[in-house]
Amino acid sequence: MSAPQDEETQPVAKPAVTGDDAQVDAPGAGDGAQGDPAPGERATPRAGLLRSGAIVSAMTMLSRVLGLARDMVIATLFGAGSGADAFFVAFKIPNFLRRLFAEGAFNQAFVPVLSEYATKRSRQEVRELLDAVSGSLAVVLTLITAVAVVLAPWLAWLFAPGFGRDPEKLALTAEMLRLTFPYLLLISLTAFSGSVLNTWNRFAVPAFTPVLLNLALIGAAMWLTPWMETPSLALAWGVLIAGAAQLVFQVPFLARLGLMPRPWPRFRHPGVRRILKLMTPALFGVSVSQINLLLDTVLASLLAAGSVSWLYYSDRLVELPLGVFGIAIGTVILPALSKRHAEQSREHFAQMLDWALRAVLLIGLPSALALVVLAEPLLISLFHYGAMTERDIAMAAMSLRAYALGLIAFMLIKIWAPGYFARQDTATPVKIGIIAMVANMALNLALILPLAHAGLALATALSAFLNAGLLARGLRRQGVLVFQPGWGRYAWQLGGGCALLGAGLWWFSPPWQAWLHWEVEQRVLTLGALVVGGVTLYFAWLVASGIRLRHFRLNS
Structure with a gap:
């Protein structure tokens, strides 16, 4: 759906990059001698999706x-x-809502x-749009935050009811x-700021920003912990x-x-x-996998200590x-797909989805196998x-293998959901999300008794495949997911490399x-040798079978 044109407007000169993400002109930089571009055109060449993704x-x-x-x-x-369990739940709740509101539906x-x-x-x-959206977002989130702080004990119990058996653990949470x-x-x-920067092809800054979270938590754990009466509280301060x-x-x-x-x-x-x-339907549809993970936490709180x-x-x-490749590809294709939709370029829209699928499988399949x-x-x-x-290692390995089986599905959701949202279709993913959510709940109940916490992870993986499959079927029916030539050979190349x-x-x-x-040195050296050797084997096979970097170059 196009924006209503109630009055005459001069289209903004939309910036783009030719490869160096560090230098971009501000909007309107193309105004002047060369004139404004027509709607849908660019003042500068388009960014390469491969470079942006990299x-x-x-x-x-x-x-x-x-x-x-x-x-x-x-x-x-x-x-x-107990301290770690309490922190993971206390961090998971706002982190879940972050993915739901900020990185998800919004x-x-x-x-x-x-x-x-x-x-x-x-x-x-x-600029008027940015002023209105930022102000409205800030008001809504301030109100939600104030209510959540007041209702913190009830929220802690709601998301981890099993903690009710340990009042001290619940109070700490x-x-x-x-x-x-x-x-x-x-x-x-x-995330609002990052979305603006991504739309202007400034991908590096938003992608670097999460580094600050990790640095803050590491610093809080190492230097604030000794000053806290309850050591794990230092982690909560680190988040803030x-x-x-x-x-x-x-x-x-x-x-x-x-x-x-x-x-x-x-x-x-x-x-x-x-x-x-x-946003209203997208609140559910885009974050089904996150809701499923949250359900895992709720049920895991009822299992043996340490399950969370x-x-x-x-x-x-x-x-x-998932973050390095799946979410990265999803991040760069959403604005690119949105631009193609605004320009009514259906063929290029389909080419981008096919490119994203090939890129995700190239890395996702060997990653899942290695995990x-x-x-x-x-x-x-x-x-x-x-x-x-x-x-703890043995128990975590069980759920890791179960989650790894669903890695490809998690990645596919990240690239196929933008195929709907770029065309401002939020209803279809919601319907699919409801089906996947119900399936996940049923699988949780079926698998939790025989497999405990690993059953919860496996249920999440299986429901993700259902979600991804239904998204793909919808895109195919709408004629925007069109498999380009060469898939038979590509499947043989990937299969041989993974084997x-x-x-x-x-x-x-x-x-x-x-x-x-x-000792830690022997562990790191051995693991590093296995990873380097495996990567070398995999990519040597791909090169020998005819895959080249140029096959993945596509303009945004």
Whole structure:
């Protein structure tokens, strides 16, 4: 749906980059001698999706590596005990809402509308939209945060009812939640800023921002813990500090583009009303996988002590390839797909979806295989220190393998959901999300008794495949997911590479029990050798079978 053209407007000169994400002209930089571009045109060449994806992947890799370092510190200091369980729940609640509101429904609704304004409207109209959206978002989130802080004990019990058996644990969770929940307000405004920067092809800054969260938590765990009467409270303070740091970090980059908003709530602004209309169903549809993970936490709180932490540590390892590749690809294609839709370029829209699918499978398949084969070695090398026990490793490995089976589905959701939201279709993903949610709940009940916490992880993986499959079927029926030529050969190339990778890792990896008795240096060196060797085998096969980097180059 196009934006209404009630008055004559001069289209904004939409910036783009030719490869160097560090230098972009501000909107309107094309005005002048060469004249304004017509609606849908560019003042400068389009950014390459491969380069943009590589920038986001590199920044996300840095963030995820630091995230693993953060989790190693937490595992060493707190293990899988009551303090860690309380923090993971207190952090998961605002983090879940962040993914639901900020990176989920809001981002998927805001970016297409902003892209349309940037393509077809004047610079002044773009700025008015940013002022109205930022002000309205801030008002809503401030109210939600205030209510949540007051109702913290009830929220803690609602999301972790099993903690009710331990009043001290429940009280600690509520106390932490009062510190962590304001993170939702701060990080949602950060996500708003990141969405603006991404729309202007400034991907590096938003992708780097999560690094500050990990640094803040590492610093809090190491330096604030000794000053706290309850040591794990230091982690909650770290979350609050991180939220403020991430928001402040992005402000200069918005100002440099001339897009620093002056927040003023205007819920009746046409753009805000369109975003709210798109957000309402998207709140559920885009975040089904996150809701499923939250249900896992609720049910895990009813299981043996440590179940919440086992699921957390295993989920963190799955999040590494998911964030570095799946979410990175989804991040760069959403504004690109939105622009193609605004330009009514259906053929290029289909080419982008096909490109995203090939890119995700290229990395997702070997990543999932490596997580299954190396589950225990990975967990031991990263977390088997201090309070983390051998039993914790064995239990976390079970849920890690279950989550890894669904890694491809998690990635596919990240690239196929934008295919709907870029065209401002939020109803279809909601219907699919409801089906996936019901399936996940049924699978939870069926698998929790025989497999305990691993059954919850497996249920999440299976429901994700259902979600991804239904999304793909809908896109195919709508004629925008069109498989380009060469898929038969590509499947053979990927299959051969994965078979070689899996055989190499299985053959050369020592029994996982041996890793328990090694010093950290031996663990790291052995794991590094396995990873480097596996990557070398995989990509050597791909090159030998004819895959080249140029096959993945596509303009946005």
